[in-house]
Amino acid sequence: MSMQSDALPATVTFLPFRYASKCKRNKQNGLPFVLDNVLDDLLILLLAFVPFSAHPLLTGLAIAAFHTSLWIIYEAGYVENDRISARAEKQVKVAANFHAMSDAYSEKAAWIWAAVVGYLGACLTALIWSGDTSFDIETSLWIAAVWAVVLIALRATYVLYNRVDKMTRVMLYLPLQLIKYGFPALFVALPAAGAAAIGAQIIRRWMPYIIYRFSNKKPEKFPARLIRLVTFVSLWVLLLPSAPLVQHLLLGALIGGWLLVRSATQIRLSVSNAQPVSKDSWVHRK
Numbered sequence: 001m002s003m004q005s006d007a008l009p010a011t012v013t014f015l016p017f018r019y020a021s022k023c024k025r026n027k028q029n030g031l032p033f034v035l036d037n038v039l040d041d042l043l044i045l046l047l048a049f050v051p052f053s054a055h056p057l058l059t060g061l062a063i064a065a066f067h068t069s070l071w072i073i074y075e076a077g078y079v080e081n082d083r084i085s086a087r088a089e090k091q092v093k094v095a096a097n098f099h100a101m102s103d104a105y106s107e108k109a110a111w112i113w114a115a116v117v118g119y120l121g122a123c124l125t126a127l128i129w130s131g132d133t134s135f136d137i138e139t140s141l142w143i144a145a146v147w148a149v150v151l152i153a154l155r156a157t158y159v160l161y162n163r164v165d166k167m168t169r170v171m172l173y174l175p176l177q178l179i180k181y182g183f184p185a186l187f188v189a190l191p192a193a194g195a196a197a198i199g200a201q202i203i204r205r206w207m208p209y210i211i212y213r214f215s216n217k218k219p220e221k222f223p224a225r226l227i228r229l230v231t232f233v234s235l236w237v238l239l240l241p242s243a244p245l246v247q248h249l250l251l252g253a254l255i256g257g258w259l260l261v262r263s264a265t266q267i268r269l270s271v272s273n274a275q276p277v278s279k280d281s282w283v284h285r286k
Contacts, residue, residue: 016110019075024075024082054128061124062124072114077162080159123135157176158176167213192240196236196239204228207227229256
């Protein structure tokens with residue numbers, strides 16, 4: 001966790017993602033939170049669900065609204081995680097500005113924001129379901145109710161996650177990722193190639209976390225984006241018989257191309273480090 005010393009005035013107005021971007025995840029730990037969230041989370045969802053949807057624009061906007069709503073509540077899990085760490089853990093790992101940021105955070109306000117943005121997603125989804133011909137408020141309310149269940153399930157999982165030991169968290173981290181990346185399948189069709197992308201993204205997030213927990217250190221050199229690319233290609237091939245061929249090929253090329261671009265640096269590094277087994281310096285440590 002990076003150390004920051006900037007403080008916030010006690011009267012600062014709550015804004016979503018301020019805590020995540022300035023305290024929990026920041027550019028000193030990699031990409032800035034918002035940029036990482038858009039390029040590595042939202043974009044994967046859009047590539048997986050949008051290209052062959054009947055209403056691409058509405059689908060993309062609906063997913064973006066739901067994604068934003070979900071992350072507003074996910075951030076509440078971040079705050080709670082740090083508060084519990086500061087209060088109960090033997091080895092406290094929070095940022096230097098944690099207390100100021102935590103005092104400025106309001107989960108009540110977060111739920112209001114999430115409800116408003118989530119209902120926007122529900123309205124857009126209602127238009128998709130109607131074929132973009134009319135808006136049915138009753139349908140939007142039903143969709144909003146389903147979305148509320150998703151957010152409650154996410155928050156409940158995070159509540160449990162934050163209160164168990166580190167090794168148990170490894171298993172709970174998986175459903176958190178499934179909710180984060182699988183939620184659009186409740187509202188719009190998920191093509192087979194899109195399912196491969198979602199599966200690869202979940203693995204991309206889960207594997208480094210497993211290594212982190214079992215080795216007790218961050219896997220700084222772990223090629224997560226390359227692992228995602230290999231996982232996607234494997235799942236895409238596995239799902240080949242279950243999908244329309246042309247759609248599967250085109251969507252696979254689109255998603256695979258983007259993942260290839262994102263993993264280019266790690267591919268070059270892996271290729272340059274490859275050598276005959278006779279020169280392998282890896283040592284097994286008991």
